Amino acid sequence: EAGVAQSPRYKIIEKRQSVAFWCNPISGHATLYWYQQILGQGPKLLIQFQNNGVVDDSQLPKDRFSAERLKGVDSTLKIQPAKLEDSAVYLCASSLVQRITDTQYFGPGTRLTVL
């Protein structure tokens, strides 16, 4: 089965510019996560969707970050405007349903560099 797809793989922008990332989860996976992983650290959850509803966005910097999951499938994460500290890898993950035993499957990530 196809894995989690993300694009672009790499993005370089200047501070104060805008950027958007796209994620297509594994077919049939109801739960979708966006993580931010700064170099040398573990992933930090930004937002979690169950179908097209938001389950948790408590760590999303809402003044500059936004995310949506229309029709409960693909998702986009946007940063507007970007800051230097947003340089990180943005990982998308999905899982089948929100059961205790369900693991997540990660996409390859988008490496963002803000200059």
Added chain:
Amino acid sequence: GQNIDQPTEMTATEGAIVQINCTYQTSGFNGLFWYQQHAGEAPTFLSYNVLDGLEEKGRFSSFLSRSKGYSYLLLKELQMKDSASYLCAVRDNYGQNFVFGPGTRLSVLP
């Protein structure tokens, strides 16, 4: 609060055994996951523990003690390809969130 600790780096020799520890303090507990992440790649699932004890899966085993807030990942017969970061993650808040540790970067030397 949420806190997960792991050693930052470890080094071991090919063919040896290494144990990577993880301690956690989280609001609620619904399982502990271990992931492997090669440099520049996405994390991949290794193991899951929800009850106390040892789970064995080939060369990899994972142990959990809920009363101590402690887990370890045991890698046997180390191979060069095992050089990677190993992430400990706890599912808390009744299954709502995954909280990741900082990861342990393991270097396997010949």
